[in-house]
Amino acid sequence: MHDHKGWPAAWRSPELKKNYDVVIIGAGGHGLATAYYLAKKHAVKNIAVLDKGWLGGGNTGRNTQVTRSNYYWPQSAAxxxxxxxxxxxxxxxLNFNVMLSQRGVLTLAHSVHDLEGMRRWANAIRINKVDAEILTPAEVKKLVPMINLDCRFPVHGGFIQRRAGISRHDAVAWGFARAASSxxxxxxxxxxxxxFNIQSGRVTGVNTTRGTVEAEKISFSVAGNTSHxxxxxxxxxxxxxxxxxxxxxxxxxxxxxxVLTSSVIHMYVSQSDRGELVFGGGADVYNSYAQRGGIPLLQENVAALLELIPAFSRxxxxxxxxxxxxxxxxxxxxMGHTPVQNLYFSGGWGTGGYKAIPAGGDTMAYTIANDRPHPLICDFGLDRFESGKLVDEGAASGVAH
Amino acid sequence: MLRIRCPWCGTRDEVEFNFGGESHITRPGLDADDALWSDYLFNKENPRGVHYEHWLHKYGCGRWFNIARDTLTHEIHAVYAMGDPKPELVEKIAGD
Known part of the structure; x- marks a missing residue:
């Protein structure tokens, strides 16, 4: 025991250089993972990751840590x-304990029709070679003994992906940061x-609050500021x-x-290793960059949780x-190319970017290194809105949209 | 909690309203190419700053109207009728 003295720095804090091969904007999970895989798998050595705040301080540090792959469409599931x-x-x-706990994600059905839809969803998931299992109300009760099956919208069953679970989001950011830095x-x-410095449709660098940086290639992964x-x-x-x-x-x-979720009553809850209940639900209905959330939706989230598990009211x-x-x-x-040459991006993760961090980094690193989309993300490009080849993924948030 | 001033009913809580999204989107002509058409259908201004948007007073008079609201502070700078142009006062505030 060292009384928490003598901890070495986990990553370097260097001065910004004038020139890099690749500059990544946004030191969240996706940006750090992209940098790590670029250095590890593609031998790109001269990389900078820039952040306006501190690393892992955006959505990487604000999400509810759920990881799952119970998606409907084959592209999403893969x-x-x-x-x-x-x-x-x-x-x-990463040689860093991310505390992955594959405790399963259980999604509830609240009507006969809901359960029918869920059977279809679960079957699609299994065809996608991902695990999914339909549960009866009794099996739900066995898994979550505190649940009130006979609530306002009675529980008719559900389905579970047992390989899904939670991990520690800060550890994912810190692990990728330390490994990338080393x-x-x-x-x-x-x-x-x-x-940006853009010449003849080609990006050549960025202006920052610490000066101008030249770069061969630039990528941004700035959840919550992608439009900006x-x-x-x-x-x-x-x-x-x-x-x-x-x-x-x-x-x-x-x-x-x-991890208990319901798309009908718009609620998800899990218990952290510290014992806190971590929960949330739908998004506030209007455009916002305020990072605080309104009271009406907070009340809805709490009401939904308490209807399902009344004991938590205390x-x-x-x-x-x-x-x-x-x-x-x-x-x-x-994900992938932008209309500007040598500028790439990864965004639009909605409510579910945390679970995508390692694959997002892996596939973006490939895309940047090879200047072509990784096979797993070729349907996720900006061009799909012009071609009409949308991937209408209702399972993206795990709750209804 | 947003407090929104309906032009007909006065100031009410946000839960009485439905959000309608960005205003002042112009539909292109039928000769529009795919790029212009997809820009019209899908792309958003989504500013970090003043947003011109329309709301429906669903649990009130049932009428639509426009507001200019800052997406960082949620401050509402102007309320104006559907079909009216963007109010000029707000253009000076918009910094984004």
Whole structure:
């Protein structure tokens, strides 16, 4: 025991250089993972990751830590299952305990029709080679003994992806940051991008609050600010930014051993290793960059949770916050090329970007290194809105849209 | 909680209203190419700053109207009728 003295720095804090091979804007999970895989798998050594705040301080530090791959469309399932598989080995890959706990994600059905839809969803998932299992109300009750099956919208059953679960979001950011830094990646915090240098339709650098940087290639992954950065680069994106709230209760003894979600009553809840209930629901209905969330939706989230598990009514809320989610029309992310040459991006993750961090980094690194989309993301490009080949993924948030 | 001033009913809580999204979107002509058409259908201004948007007073008079609202502070700078141009006062505030 060292009384928490003598901890070495986990990553370097270098000065910003004038020139890089690749500059990544946004030191969240996606940006750090992209830098890590670029250095590890594609031997790109001269990389900078810039962030206007601190690393992992945006949506990476605001989400509810759920990881799952129970998606309907084959493209989505292939991508998100790749991500879940990477999560399964991430602790060893980064030599950093991300505390992955595959406790399952249980999605509830509240009517006969809901259950029918769920059978179809679960079958599609299984055809996608991802695990999914329909549960009876009795099986739901066995898994979550505190549940009130006979609530306002009675529980008719549900389905579970047992490989899904939660992990520690800060550890994912810190793990990728430490591993990337040790491979020579410069992580520059408190360095805000203020504009791009674009010549003849080709990006050559960025202006920042710490000076101008030249780069061969630039990528941005700035959840909650994708439209803002795209506008700086001179193009428009099909994104609406909205506040998604989350909240935690005071800590209690272990009582909830899975992640419980319901699209009908718009609620999801899990219990952290510290014992707090972590829960949330739908997004506030209007455009916002305010990162705080409104009271009406907070009340809806709490009411839905208490209807389902009345025993939680005795608990106090400890914290409530919001992240800004970039919602696309088909709720599928936007990844790959932009209309500007040598400028790439990864955004539009809506309410579910956390689970995509390892695969997002892996596929964006490939895309940047090879200047062509990774096979797993070739349907996620900005061009789909012109071609009409949308990936209308109702399962993206796991709750109804 | 937003407090929105309906031009007909006065100031009410946000839960009485439905959000209608961005205003002042112009439908292109029938000769529009795919790029222009998809821009019209899907792309959004989505500003970090003043947003010109329309709301429906669903649990009130049932009428639509426009507002200019800051997406960072949620401050409402102007309320104006459907079909009216963007109010000029707000253009000076918009910094984004």
């Amino acid at each position: 991508f998100f299952d790749h991500s879940l598989k990477l999560y399964e080995g991430l602790g060893r890959e 491979l020579g990646v410069d992580i520059i915090q408190q360095c805000e991008v203020t504009g 950065i795209a506008k700086m680069a001179g193009f428009r994106v099909p994104i609406t930014s909205m506040q998604l709230q989350a909240m935690v209760s005071e800590p209690i003894k272990p009582c909830l051993h899975t 608990l106090r809320l400890m914290r409530q916050w919001a992240g800004i989610t970039d919602i696309t029309p088909d709720t599928t992310p936007l």
